[in-house]
Amino acid sequence: MRALPVLLALATLAPLPLGAHARHRLPARAEGAPRVHRVEKLADHVYCIFGQGGNIGLVVTARHAVLIDDQFERLVPGLLAAVRSVTDKPIKYLINTHAHPDHVGGNPALEKLVTAIVAHTNVLKRMETEQAKLEPAKRGGLPELALGSEDPAEKARLDIHLDGTEIHLVHAGPGHTDGDVMVGIPSARVLHMGDLFFNGILPFIDTESGGSFEGLLAQVAWVASWIPGDTRIIPGHGPVCGKKELLRYRDLLLAVQAHAKAHPGLDPKALAAGFDTTAWPDWKPMPTFVTWETLFAAASGKGPGRVKAA
Ligand SMILES: [Zn+2]
Structure with missing residues (x-):
């Protein structure tokens, strides 16, 4: 593990205004939102949400929630209803495990609700390339906090300390893509x-x-x-x-x-x-x-x- 990317990433996290999330309470359930999601409790305060696309993780801390992946934009209302069945705390961070659309498709709809989207640098790069092909109005939801370098062989780690809960993001090399992160919640x-x-x-x-x-x-x-x-x-x-x-x-x-x-x-x-x-x-x-x-x-x-x- 190289220390420099970790320090840089932590330095990037530090200036986030505490409490900036307060105005972003989850919206009321949209009428007609598809009910495709199922929530499974894995541990105190940690859940898996199944729907259509990649499995979603949900971590609930003392004052916040953290989402790991978000499937597709059309399913976001149902996803938010599933989150709200567990907690009404604001979603502070959205973590993307990699750039495939069945994991990041909800980003544009969620970016206004969260303080920051976090992913590997190559997720940002790939999403920027894909979005350059879209109408400007359809772009959005890019990660703002990126860990790791463009060299997928370079390992990287970012630790989030949120209300006393640690969430560890680890990029351990090329695998499924060139920008995978695993997300660990050691206490759970x-x-x-x-x-x-x-x-x-x-x-x-x-x-x-x-x-x-x-x-x-x-x-x-x-x-x-x-x-x-x-x-x-x-x-x-x-x-x-x-x-x-x-x-x-x-x-x-x-x-x-x-x-x-x-x-x-x-x-x-x-x-x-x-x-x-x-x-x-x-x-x-x-x-x-x-x-x-x-x-x-x-x-x-x-x-x-x-x-x-x-
Ligand atoms: Zn994938």
């Missing part, structure tokens, strides 16, 4: 891994956005090596789980890596055909998105980690 024994972890679904490794199979495996193995046995893990997709499922996921990735390395001459299709998928019945492909073949494409560096549109 909860870790949100973003899309570094697909639980029960074959993982998407977005090599076209700087993702790396080797990097993802290294991070999963690293987390599995130190998290306490009673940690609750919020995966980017799939049900909340524990260390046991993370170890199983690590072993799946290790098996895929070993098979690809043992057969360097095979293309991804042949690698998938020769792999004993029956040993992993708990990991399902999504035929139009991620398959065993696309996973081996990512693992062998022979193609993108997802099914490409014809």
Whole structure:
């Protein structure tokens, strides 16, 4: 861990006006807001909100709330209703685990409610690039506080100290993309891994956005090596789980890596055909998105980690 990015990031946090959130109480529930969200309590003051898109984390401190990811803009009214079913405290920070639209799509609608949006530098870069293609009126919701550098290999960490609750953001290298952060709440024994972890679904490794199979495996193995046995893990997709499922996921990735390395001459299709998928019945492909073949494409560096549109 390099000290400089942490100090810079903390210095950026310090001047935020305390109490600036007070005028941003959650709005009244919008009529007709879709009820697609389900809230699961994971620990005192920490929740997972399921909807459509990436899983959302919610941390409630003494005076504030913190959201981790926000799915899609059209679902924000329902998301806010789900938050309000747990707390009416103002949302101080919105953390983005990475730049994919099913995790940051609600940013433009939420930015006026929060004090700041926090993400890795490469999330800001990618969102700026995407938004440059939009009408100016449709832009917005960019992270204001960024951790890490444009070099995804450079590790970075940011600790938020909010009303006595610590929230740790860690970027540990390229993985699902080049701008992933994991978010830990140590006092609650909860870790949100973003899309570094697909639980029960074959993982998407977005090599076209700087993702790396080797990097993802290294991070999963690293987390599995130190998290306490009673940690609750919020995966980017799939049900909340524990260390046991993370170890199983690590072993799946290790098996895929070993098979690809043992057969360097095979293309991804042949690698998938020769792999004993029956040993992993708990990991399902999504035929139009991620398959065993696309996973081996990512693992062998022979193609993108997802099914490409014809
Ligand atoms: Zn993603």
